[in-house]
Amino acid sequence: xxxxxxxxxxxxxxxxxxxxxxxxxxxxxxxxxxxxxxxxxxxxxxxxxxxxxxxxxxxxxxxxxxxxxxxxxxxxxxxxxxxxxxxxxxxxxxxxxxxxxxxxxxxxxxxxxxxxxxxxxxxxxxxxxxxxxxxxxxxxxxxxxxxxxxxxxxxxxxxxxxxxxxxxxxxxxxxxxxxxxxxxxxxxxxxxxxxxxxxxxxxxxxxxxxxxxxxxxxxxxxxxxxxxxxxxxxxxxxxxxxxxxxxxxxxxxxxxxxxxxxxxxxxxxxxxxxxxxxxxxxxxxxxxxxx
Numbered sequence: 001x002x003x004x005x006x007x008x009x010x011x012x013x014x015x016x017x018x019x020x021x022x023x024x025x026x027x028x029x030x031x032x033x034x035x036x037x038x039x040x041x042x043x044x045x046x047x048x049x050x051x052x053x054x055x056x057x058x059x060x061x062x063x064x065x066x067x068x069x070x071x072x073x074x075x076x077x078x079x080x081x082x083x084x085x086x087x088x089x090x091x092x093x094x095x096x097x098x099x100x101x102x103x104x105x106x107x108x109x110x111x112x113x114x115x116x117x118x119x120x121x122x123x124x125x126x127x128x129x130x131x132x133x134x135x136x137x138x139x140x141x142x143x144x145x146x147x148x149x150x151x152x153x154x155x156x157x158x159x160x161x162x163x164x165x166x167x168x169x170x171x172x173x174x175x176x177x178x179x180x181x182x183x184x185x186x187x188x189x190x191x192x193x194x195x196x197x198x199x200x201x202x203x204x205x206x207x208x209x210x211x212x213x214x215x216x217x218x219x220x221x222x223x224x225x226x227x228x229x230x231x232x233x234x235x236x237x238x239x240x241x242x243x244x245x246x247x248x249x250x251x252x253x254x255x256x257x258x259x260x261x262x263x264x265x266x267x268x269x270x271x272x273x274x275x276x277x278x279x280x281x282x283x284x285x286x287x288x289x290x291x
Contacts, residue, residue: 010088020062021046022082024072029095029125031111037097040122042130045085047290054131054138056288057091058117058279059148059162061103061143061273064171064192075269084276086257089290092131092151093208095122100192103150107206108198118150119158139288140279142166142227143235149174152212152219152226159222164282166227166275168268173213173239176200180235213239216246226254226280229271231261 025042034249048055060081062070062276070092072079083135085092097103106112106259127134139162145153148170155165171179174193190200197206208214226247231242237258243257256276261267 022085025051027120030123031117033116034111035234040093040095043081043085043092047088047089053290053291054133055091056130056138056283057126058095059141060092060094061147062094062097063144064100064146068094068144073263076266077276078261080269088276088280091132093126097147097150100146102196103154104210106124109196110141112196118154119161119233121252123161133288136160137163138288140164142168142275144168144288146171154224155224156212156215156219159224164225164279168264168271169230169234170235170240171236172243174207174211178239212244216250216252220250220252227275228254229257229259231267232258233262235263
């Protein structure tokens with residue numbers, strides 16, 4: 001009898017582990033700008049289903065070689081996003097950015113209008129589908145690599161949409177000459193960049209005008225809280241240091257950190273919780289966090 005009781009209690013315990021916790025929706029979002037449907041993952045904290053309150057949202061962008069599901073599949077800890085969503089009572093959205101879209105509206109390719117897609121179509125769909133705080137004070141954005149550049153780029157150009165932004169290992173300068181990479185790697189990725197920004201060295205210089213490292217004056221005007229970090233072994237370290245130097249010179253307050261690691265999922269798994277904590281403090285100051 002005791003054995004049966006123990007087994008039943010163990011079953012109840014295991015059921016409790018699987019019955020509670022953040023859940024994931026896969027949402028299809030049509031882009032009128034690109035006449036194509038993309039997907040996004042939406043991680044809802046467990047508490048979302050237990051009340052009727054509106055929730056703040058973190059938009060979390062993937063890298064240049066990835067896709068919308070990366071943050072759920074590529075981290076060593078596959079429950080990382082679920083855990084953070086539950087810990088901070090935060091909706092996390094990972095939208096599609098395609099392969100090397102730059103999260104920008106391409107001046108040369110009509111099929112690449114990801115600035116419009118993220119800022120208008122994705123935000124609108126998320127706010128219409130879920131109980132969100134559908135205004136600036138309830139939105140934050142960050143990402144890795146191309147997504148790090150994309151997060152700062154979108155937040156800088158649309159400060160009315162986000163109250164804080166971050167970048168992990170961001171490709172903050174789109175000029176490949178400033179990346180610490182081999183000539184073979186540069187040749188491999190150059191066609192992708194030229195697809196959305198035209199020939200390198202061309203006029204006008206779309207690479208310079210679309211690089212966050214050259215947007216310091218606009219960042220200063222926005223006065224948006226920023227968090228930037230990069231691994232000391234990352235090939236993008238110097239581009240991150242350069243933006244940091246320019247922000248310091250312009251007296252722009254920001255958080256900048258260098259940590260051990262390279263351009264890896266192990267690094268980003270370690271980095272993301274710091275970003276979410278940073279955002280949590282800002283959202284708390286905005287009065288929109290849920291205890």
